[in-house]
Amino acid sequence: MNRLLQLGLLLTLVATVHAQVQHDFWPGRERVIPHVSGDEMWSGTYKNWKDSEAVKKSMAAGMMSRDINFKDFRWLEKSFDGELKVDMGREVFHRKSSNGRSCATCHGENGEKLKGWYATQPRFSAKANRVIVAATQISICAKEHLSEDWPENTRNNSLLDMYLAYLSDGRDVDIDVTSGPMKEAYEKGRDLFFKRTGHFHFACASCHTGVTTQSYLRGQRPSTFFGDAAHYPIYHFPYRLPGDDVEDIFTLQHQIKSCQMLSRMLPGVEGSRTLTAIEVFLKASANGYKMSIPTQEYNMSTGYLLRDGL
Amino acid sequence: MRQFAKPLLAVAAICTAAAAQAQTAGSISGGDEMLDRIRAKWQPGGAEMIPQDVLTMFPCHDEELPCGKIPPPPVERVTFDGPLQGDAKRGEAIATNVRYGNCIACHILPGHEGGTIGPSLSEYSKRGMPLEYTYQRIWDVRAFNPYAFMPVYGPNRVLTDQEIRDVMVFIGTGGK
Structure with missing residues (x-):
C-alpha cells in the first residue's frame, strides 16, 4: 500500500507539472x-x-x-518617410567620429562590403560569445572602432540599422x-x-x-x-x-x-x-x-x- | 507490478483530474492582497500605462529575472452570487478603455464597433446565457477552454468582482 501511495504522489507531481505546461x-x-x-x-x-507577384495576383482577384x-x-x-531615415542612416554611416574614423573606413563607401549582410542577422558572435542581433553588432563596432556609445535603443544605432537593412533590400x-x-x-x-x-x-x-x-x-x-x-x-x-x-x-x-x-x-x-x-x-x-x-x-x-x- | 495496474490507473485518473481542476477560488471580496498591491501602484482607466513593477508580479519572458520563473496562475473556478447589480455606464467605460478591460479590442459591443476576434456582444442580452456562465467566462475563461484568446481577468486581478458585474450589466447579460 505504501508503494501505491508513493506512486500516487509521483503521479500527482507529474500531472501537476503537465497541467502547468499545458497552461504555460x-x-x-x-x-x-x-x-x-x-x-x-x-x-x-x-x-x-x-x-x-503572388500578392498582386491575389489583390487583382479581389481577395x-x-x-x-x-x-x-x-x-x-516602399515608404517615403522610410527613405528619409535611410538617408539619415547613410549620413551616420559616413560621419567621422572623434578618432577620424567612420563606418565607411572599414566597410567601404556606401557600405559596399555590407551588401546582403543584414539578411543573415542575427548570428553567433565569437567576440560576444553569444548570438546577437544587428543592433548589438552595431553597438560593439561603434564602441571598438569609433569610440562611440550607441547601444541598441539609441537613435544613431537605429538609423544605422535602417541603412544596413536597406543595403540588403531584395535579398x-x-x-x-x-x-x-x-x-x-x-x-x-x-x-x-x-x-x-x-x-x-x-x-x-x-x-x-x-x-x-x-x-x-x-x-x-x-x-x-x-x-x-x-x-x-x-x-x-x-x-x-x-x-x-x-x-x-x-x-x-x-x-x-x-x-x-x-x-x-x-x-x-x-x-x-x-x-x-x-x-x-x-x-x-x-x-x-x-x-x-x-x-x-x-x-x-x-x-x-x-x-x-x- | 501487475496487481497494482488497476488501482494505479485509478489513482492516476484521480490525480490528473485533480491537477486539471487546479485551484478553486472565490471572488475578490474584502481584502485581497494582490489586488491591493496592484491598485496601490496603478489605477486602470487613466492616462498612465501599467507600470513595470506591477508587471514583475506576473510571469515574464526574461528568464534571467525572478518573474521568468513564476508559474502560470492556477485556473480559478468561481461561483456567482446574485442578484446582478452594476453600473452600465461604468461597465461601458471599463469595456472600451484600452487601459482598463479593453473588451472592445476583440468584441463588437452594444453601441460600439470593435474587433472581430471574439464573437460580437452587441446582442448578448438576446442569448440568455446564465449569469454563472458569463461571470466565469470573464473571470477565468480557461475553465472552459485553456487556450482561449481572452485575458484572465479574475486570477490576475485585471478587474474586480464589481467591475466584472458592471461589464455584465453593460452588455446586457440576461439569464438567471
Missing part, C-alpha cells in the same frame, strides 16, 4: 519550421503572398487582405538555425513566443496565430509570425517606448518591446538574450522571404479598405 504554452509550437513556407500550416494563405495575411498593404510599397532572409547556438536561440525564441506572460496572461502567439490573425484587433491587423520580419526595421508613426525618446524607426527589437507593452507584458531589454532569441525565431520564420526596405506598417495605398468593405 500555446499549442502548436511543435509545428513551426524555420522557413516562411511554414505558414501553410498556420494561416494556410502562404500561396497568396509568397512573393510580390480580402486577411486572406493575403495583410501583406498586401503592409510591405508591397532573401537566410538564417541558419540547424545547429549550435543558433539552434538553441531559435528553440528558446520559439518557446518564449508561445509562452503566456503578463497581466493579461497572453503569449505573442495569442495575437499572431489562429483566429486572431484572420481578424481585426481593434484598429490593428495582426499577421502570422511568418515573413514580416524580412521587412524590419520599418518606418513607424512616431511612438514613445517606456524610458526611450520618441521613436520613428522600429527595429525588430523595438517592435517586440512595443508588442509586449501593448499586451501588458514586462517589456524586455533590447539586445538581451531573451529579445534576441525571439528575434532569431521571427527572422528564421522569414527564411526564404525577400526583404523589402524601407517600408512601413500601413502603407499609403488604401485599396484594401475598399476591397474589405470597410
Whole structure:
C-alpha cells in the first residue's frame, strides 16, 4: 500500500507539472519550421503572398487582405518617410567620429562590403560569445572602432540599422538555425513566443496565430509570425517606448518591446538574450522571404479598405 | 507490478483530474492582497500605462529575472452570487478603455464597433446565457477552454468582482 501511495504522489507531481505546461504554452509550437513556407500550416494563405507577384495576383482577384495575411498593404510599397531615415542612416554611416574614423573606413563607401549582410542577422558572435542581433553588432563596432556609445535603443544605432537593412533590400532572409547556438536561440525564441506572460496572461502567439490573425484587433491587423520580419526595421508613426525618446524607426527589437507593452507584458531589454532569441525565431520564420526596405506598417495605398468593405 | 495496474490507473485518473481542476477560488471580496498591491501602484482607466513593477508580479519572458520563473496562475473556478447589480455606464467605460478591460479590442459591443476576434456582444442580452456562465467566462475563461484568446481577468486581478458585474450589466447579460 505504501508503494501505491508513493506512486500516487509521483503521479500527482507529474500531472501537476503537465497541467502547468499545458497552461504555460500555446499549442502548436511543435509545428513551426524555420522557413516562411511554414505558414501553410498556420494561416494556410502562404500561396497568396509568397512573393510580390503572388500578392498582386491575389489583390487583382479581389481577395480580402486577411486572406493575403495583410501583406498586401503592409510591405508591397516602399515608404517615403522610410527613405528619409535611410538617408539619415547613410549620413551616420559616413560621419567621422572623434578618432577620424567612420563606418565607411572599414566597410567601404556606401557600405559596399555590407551588401546582403543584414539578411543573415542575427548570428553567433565569437567576440560576444553569444548570438546577437544587428543592433548589438552595431553597438560593439561603434564602441571598438569609433569610440562611440550607441547601444541598441539609441537613435544613431537605429538609423544605422535602417541603412544596413536597406543595403540588403531584395535579398532573401537566410538564417541558419540547424545547429549550435543558433539552434538553441531559435528553440528558446520559439518557446518564449508561445509562452503566456503578463497581466493579461497572453503569449505573442495569442495575437499572431489562429483566429486572431484572420481578424481585426481593434484598429490593428495582426499577421502570422511568418515573413514580416524580412521587412524590419520599418518606418513607424512616431511612438514613445517606456524610458526611450520618441521613436520613428522600429527595429525588430523595438517592435517586440512595443508588442509586449501593448499586451501588458514586462517589456524586455533590447539586445538581451531573451529579445534576441525571439528575434532569431521571427527572422528564421522569414527564411526564404525577400526583404523589402524601407517600408512601413500601413502603407499609403488604401485599396484594401475598399476591397474589405470597410 | 501487475496487481497494482488497476488501482494505479485509478489513482492516476484521480490525480490528473485533480491537477486539471487546479485551484478553486472565490471572488475578490474584502481584502485581497494582490489586488491591493496592484491598485496601490496603478489605477486602470487613466492616462498612465501599467507600470513595470506591477508587471514583475506576473510571469515574464526574461528568464534571467525572478518573474521568468513564476508559474502560470492556477485556473480559478468561481461561483456567482446574485442578484446582478452594476453600473452600465461604468461597465461601458471599463469595456472600451484600452487601459482598463479593453473588451472592445476583440468584441463588437452594444453601441460600439470593435474587433472581430471574439464573437460580437452587441446582442448578448438576446442569448440568455446564465449569469454563472458569463461571470466565469470573464473571470477565468480557461475553465472552459485553456487556450482561449481572452485575458484572465479574475486570477490576475485585471478587474474586480464589481467591475466584472458592471461589464455584465453593460452588455446586457440576461439569464438567471
